[in-house]
Amino acid sequence: MLSVFICEDNEEFLSRIKKYIDNFIKSENLNAAIACATTNPDKLLEYIRDSEVFGLYFVDLDLQCEINGFRLAEKIRRYDPRAFIVIVTSDSQSKQLSFEYVIEAMDYITKDAHDLEKRICNCVLTAYQRYSERIGRKADKLSLKLAEDAAAKDARLFSKGSTILLDYSDIIYIEVTPGKAHHVTVHCTSNKYVARHELNKIHPLLDMRFVRCHRAYIVNVEKIFNFNSEKRKLWLNNGEELDMGGTYVEQVRQGLNAMYARI
Numbered sequence: 001m002l003s004v005f006i007c008e009d010n011e012e013f014l015s016r017i018k019k020y021i022d023n024f025i026k027s028e029n030l031n032a033a034i035a036c037a038t039t040n041p042d043k044l045l046e047y048i049r050d051s052e053v054f055g056l057y058f059v060d061l062d063l064q065c066e067i068n069g070f071r072l073a074e075k076i077r078r079y080d081p082r083a084f085i086v087i088v089t090s091d092s093q094s095k096q097l098s099f100e101y102v103i104e105a106m107d108y109i110t111k112d113a114h115d116l117e118k119r120i121c122n123c124v125l126t127a128y129q130r131y132s133e134r135i136g137r138k139a140d141k142l143s144l145k146l147a148e149d150a151a152a153k154d155a156r157l158f159s160k161g162s163t164i165l166l167d168y169s170d171i172i173y174i175e176v177t178p179g180k181a182h183h184v185t186v187h188c189t190s191n192k193y194v195a196r197h198e199l200n201k202i203h204p205l206l207d208m209r210f211v212r213c214h215r216a217y218i219v220n221v222e223k224i225f226n227f228n229s230e231k232r233k234l235w236l237n238n239g240e241e242l243d244m245g246g247t248y249v250e251q252v253r254q255g256l257n258a259m260y261a262r263i
Helices: 011-028 041-049 069-079 094-100 116-134 199-205 246-262
Strands: 002-007 032-038 055-060 084-089 107-110 141-145 163-167 171-176 183-188 192-196 210-214 217-220 224-228 233-236 241-243
Touching (some): 011 116, 055 069, 069 084, 141 199, 199 210, 210 246, 217 241
Parallel strands (some): 002 032, 084 107
Antiparallel strands (some): 141 163, 171 183, 171 217, 233 241
8 A cells, every 4th residue: 555644734734734634535446544644743754654654644844843844754755765745835946956955856846836636646656656667566556647628427527638547347348549649549438538549559558358349449347248250240238339449359259358367
């Protein structure tokens, strides 16, 4: 599990950050949790000193005590060398001061940023993806940067340029977007999303349930309702029908056999 830590001297702002992160973790069903949210840097250090953690840390630069955020980040590195550290500050020039310290921050966020929640959530998303890679497994979600506005199944609106996470189990198939070069459309259970991507680059990001069935399609074999190799057709459980390329028939057959073997 990815552990998230927040150290912020302003309790109101601390609660605000905590709410953003809590909501994002729950909405995206991430294997992550806030382990410690505190105004006291000693409390945070005590926690990680006594625990083996893989953490994402949001650290206020001005903690209104004898230690500043940079010093705290240095101490965090001693106990959690792989830590993802985000400096949160009221001073937009503070990044320049960081060169005096060895902290390798993944981001610097100003408290008055108009897109504060989005910046914080993007840090959580990036850390989660890197965490999944570091522990040697793929995340069970596809990260997608939208090329068009879209609405999620819970009615949340995502604007062009937003990054979202899609559960593999929710994806039915992915196709080359008709009429748009270098774009793909991801068809999910209750919506579809367009992103600037290519099928041959997106396929390695997916797990074994996804197979290429056509030069224009990648399909989730768990969503296949019927399969006819002679007609080269696939029928999906959402009622759609896909053509199957002749060179991909065996890949689909193997994908279906592997799925039945897992059941």
